Amino acid sequence: MNKHLVLFMAGNPNAITLAVEPEVAEDLGDRLVQIVRNGHTQTIAGSQGQQYVVNFSHVVIAYFE
Structure with missing residues (x-):
C-alpha cells in the first residue's frame, strides 16, 4: 500500500x-x-x-500518512 508525503509550502494554505x-x-x-x-x-x-524534485527550503510542514 502506498504512503503519502504531505507538504505544506510557505504562502500556500493548501497541502x-x-x-x-x-x-x-x-x-x-x-x-x-x-x-x-x-x-x-x-x-x-x-x-x-x-520523479519529483522538492525544494524543502519552501516547505513549512512535511509528514507521511
Missing part, C-alpha cells in the same frame, strides 16, 4: 500530497526533519515511477 512507495517513506522518514530544517533539494520517487 500538496505525493504518493510514494512504502520504501521511499521508510528511507526518507528518519531524515525528513533534517531535510526540512536544512532546506535541501531532494528528488523523490513517486509510486508510479514519477
Whole structure:
C-alpha cells in the first residue's frame, strides 16, 4: 500500500500530497526533519515511477500518512 508525503509550502494554505512507495517513506522518514530544517533539494520517487524534485527550503510542514 502506498504512503503519502504531505507538504505544506510557505504562502500556500493548501497541502500538496505525493504518493510514494512504502520504501521511499521508510528511507526518507528518519531524515525528513533534517531535510526540512536544512532546506535541501531532494528528488523523490513517486509510486508510479514519477520523479519529483522538492525544494524543502519552501516547505513549512512535511509528514507521511
